[in-house]
Every structure is written in C-alpha cells, then in structure tokens.
Amino acid sequence: MGPPNAGKSTLLNKYLGRKLSIVSPLPQTTRNRITGILSDKDAQVIFTDTPGIHQHIHQQRGGTHRLMLRAAWDALDGADVLGVILDADLYARKAEFLENDLVPLRVPIAAETRPVFVIANKVDLLGDKSRLLPLLGRLHELWPEAGLFPVSAVDGEGLSGLLAAIKLALPEGPPCFPEDMLSTSPLRFTAAEIVREKLFLTLRQELPYFTTVAVEAWEEDDERDAVEIHAVINVAKSSHKAMVIGRAGRNIKQTGQAARLEIAQLLGRKTHLRLWVKVRDSRADEADFLRSFGFVPEAEL
Ligand SMILES: Nc1nc2c(ncn2[C@@H]2O[C@H](COP(=O)(O)OP(=O)(O)OP(=O)(O)O)[C@@H](O)[C@H]2O)c(=O)[nH]1
Ligand SMILES: [Mg+2]
Structure with a gap:
C-alpha cells in the first residue's frame, strides 16, 4: 500500500x-x-x-x-x-x-x-x-x-x-495456491489492463478519467496457435472518443500496437487485437467504472 x-x-x-x-x-x-x-x-x-x-x-x-x-x-x-x-x-x-x-x-x-x-x-x-x-x-x-x-x-x-x-x-502454513499459479486475475482482465496501460502511455494527461476497458470477445484458434481479442474502450463523451482515437487514428493505432505486442508475449501465441471506442452516457459510464472495481452502483441495488 x-x-x-x-x-x-x-x-x-x-x-x-x-x-x-x-x-x-x-x-x-x-x-x-x-x-x-x-x-x-x-x-x-x-x-x-x-x-x-x-x-x-x-x-x-x-x-x-x-x-x-x-x-x-x-x-x-x-x-x-x-x-x-x-x-x-x-x-x-x-x-x-x-x-x-x-x-x-x-x-x-x-x-x-x-x-x-x-x-x-x-x-x-x-x-x-x-x-x-x-x-x-x-x-x-x-x-x-x-x-x-x-x-x-x-x-x-x-x-x-x-x-x-x-x-x-509470515505465519507457517501450507501453500494457499498451486505453485504454478502466478495470479488470481483472469487473462481477460490482464489483457484489458494492458490496453488501459497503453492508453495511459499514449495519451498521458489527456486520458479522460472515466475511461474503462472491457474485453468483449476472446476467440482461441488452437490450429493456428492464435487468439483474437475484441476490446472496447468506453468513454463518457464524443470529445473523449476523438481524443482516444487521435488525429488520423494515431492514438488508437499506437495503443493497439503496443498492447498487442505485450498481450502476445503474455499469452505466448499470435494475437489479433481489435479495439473499439464507445461513448457511454456519463451515468452509464460511471456505473461501468464503479463496476470495474467490483462495486454495484447504488441505483442498481
Ligand atoms: N527510478 C525508479 N522509478 C520507479 C521505481 N519504482 C517505480 N518507478 C516509476 O514510478 C512510476 C509509478 O510506478 P507505479 O508502479 O505505477 O506506481 P504505483 O504506486 O503502482 O501507482 P498507482 O497505481 O497510481 O497508485 C512509474 O513511472 C515507474 O516506472 C524505482 O524504484 N525507481
Ligand atoms: Mg499501481
């Protein structure tokens, strides 16, 4: 901490x-x-x-x-x-x-x-x-x-x-997890986080605060040893969408390339990554943002 x-x-x-x-x-x-x-x-x-x-x-x-x-x-x-x-x-x-x-x-x-x-x-x-x-x-x-x-x-x-x-x-005790387990996070979550990191690095201070990334599709092709991942970048306003995409798509391209390389390295297989930017109304977006912490917004209780 x-x-x-x-x-x-x-x-x-x-x-x-x-x-x-x-x-x-x-x-x-x-x-x-x-x-x-x-x-x-x-x-x-x-x-x-x-x-x-x-x-x-x-x-x-x-x-x-x-x-x-x-x-x-x-x-x-x-x-x-x-x-x-x-x-x-x-x-x-x-x-x-x-x-x-x-x-x-x-x-x-x-x-x-x-x-x-x-x-x-x-x-x-x-x-x-x-x-x-x-x-x-x-x-x-x-x-x-x-x-x-x-x-x-x-x-x-x-x-x-x-x-x-x-x-x-540390107290003595048996191991809590199998020895080959590195994390409790699912790979889908890690992949979405990698996209978020590359967005941070591409946009720096420009990155709109209420931006979330979700992996919506994950298709494995064992024959080709490849995976296709579709991730959505959720933003609150259309002006934010324009910022994330960048002039002539420069930002989203840079984000996608860097994220794809790192996800491919993590998975050890060929990776295709498709990114979409979606505008949510700000309430829905905040709700989404809160959900990304594992909290259900009060309005939905
Ligand atoms: N030179 C140097 N830079 C470091 C070191 N540790 C972290 N950094 C840099 O400090 C910055 C913040 O690192 P993070 O690991 O993201 O920090 P954090 O505490 O997890 O930050 P939050 O998640 O925002 O709370 C990054 O640019 C790191 O590269 C270090 O030991 N030396
Ligand atoms: Mg941190």
Whole structure:
C-alpha cells in the first residue's frame, strides 16, 4: 500500500518477474486489487497491489475516489504483513510533501498490530544516499516498530533483504495456491489492463478519467496457435472518443500496437487485437467504472 505513484505495482511486478499489474508515470494507475503469487522453495508469498491511498478527494470524482480508497483498505484486511511503499526520491527532493501524503496513513499504520515494513523506494534516483537520512529519521519517529527498507523496484536494490524479512514475518502454513499459479486475475482482465496501460502511455494527461476497458470477445484458434481479442474502450463523451482515437487514428493505432505486442508475449501465441471506442452516457459510464472495481452502483441495488 502507499500513496499514488510510489511504485507499488512496479515492486509487485519485479518480485513476480512478470508484468501482472500495470504501471505508468501518472498517479492512480491501479484501480483495484491485483494479486501476485510468489512460490519459492521456502515460502509462498501472496502480494496484493492496491490503488494509491491519498487524502485528496476531487469533487467530481468523489465517489470513485472513495471506492478506490475502500478497495485499497479492504484488500489489506486479510494480510499478515503490511508494506507501506513511499517514493523516497520525491521526499528527498521535496520534504514538504511527506507530511501531507502521510495524513491518511499515519494513524492507521501506528495502530497496526501486524508487522509493518516501510519501503523507501526509488533509491536508484538518489545520487547521494545520505539524502535518505531525514526521511528515514522521520519515518522511524512516526512508526518506531516498523522495519525500514530502502529499495529500488526498478534495479532490484534491497529487494532480496526485504523479501527475506517478509518471509520471516509470515505465519507457517501450507501453500494457499498451486505453485504454478502466478495470479488470481483472469487473462481477460490482464489483457484489458494492458490496453488501459497503453492508453495511459499514449495519451498521458489527456486520458479522460472515466475511461474503462472491457474485453468483449476472446476467440482461441488452437490450429493456428492464435487468439483474437475484441476490446472496447468506453468513454463518457464524443470529445473523449476523438481524443482516444487521435488525429488520423494515431492514438488508437499506437495503443493497439503496443498492447498487442505485450498481450502476445503474455499469452505466448499470435494475437489479433481489435479495439473499439464507445461513448457511454456519463451515468452509464460511471456505473461501468464503479463496476470495474467490483462495486454495484447504488441505483442498481
Ligand atoms: N527510478 C525508479 N522509478 C520507479 C521505481 N519504482 C517505480 N518507478 C516509476 O514510478 C512510476 C509509478 O510506478 P507505479 O508502479 O505505477 O506506481 P504505483 O504506486 O503502482 O501507482 P498507482 O497505481 O497510481 O497508485 C512509474 O513511472 C515507474 O516506472 C524505482 O524504484 N525507481
Ligand atoms: Mg499501481
């Protein structure tokens, strides 16, 4: 868990050696919980990635923000160990952001009875490691019981020590999942997420907030060792549709090509990907958006 953009999904992917959770330079990339199962000889560690936890509630997006926060906290319910991931490079450069970002975490983490690991990520970006000291000092003051781990989810620094500490903190028991199982997410979901990631990367800040991606058809052709996937990108307005498509279809083409390559790699077979952009009225779209978290909007109850 942790503030948006701290590198939570990057860390999960690094431990699993696979892109299970999508990553982008923009905050609020992850929208629901993603599970990654690491089966080693000595332990099975089930990582849960969550949406970023922050206090800023955008008026228009209030409902979905609250749901994302709830999804994040709910996901931690069954956890044996908590990892709080922070962007150490950000706070080394801009110490004033730290207190604000910690507002939603300070008290609940201090009250935790479970082992807490505070993971100061992105240390590869720090030229001089001594710049970490004020941050580590403050974190120790706030949460004296927690273990502190400077790491880099990108280059792997500190990750083996962190993993060893996590394993020591886990209760003994039989494995919860078969050893060859990497995630609980169905491939259809992962494929839709990959399309969403490429949309993020293509459109950056331009990507309309209430955009969802759904895989509507998935046809396997075993003879040709190929799969055909139809995915729909749902947007709220026709102006958003134009943005997603881009001039002369440039954006949708770039998104589709990048997504197809990655999905093909994931599936290990030839992949045809067709993308459609559909305009939903904003209420239907928001309902859809909420459903993508596994919540049924109140109007439908
Ligand atoms: N240099 C560097 N960049 C990192 C590291 N970890 C993550 N990043 C980058 O930080 C950005 C955010 O990473 P994510 O993994 O999407 O962050 P997140 O915490 O999952 O973000 P949300 O899902 O939006 O809450 C991406 O551009 C990553 O490449 C790291 O250790 N070093
Ligand atoms: Mg994420």
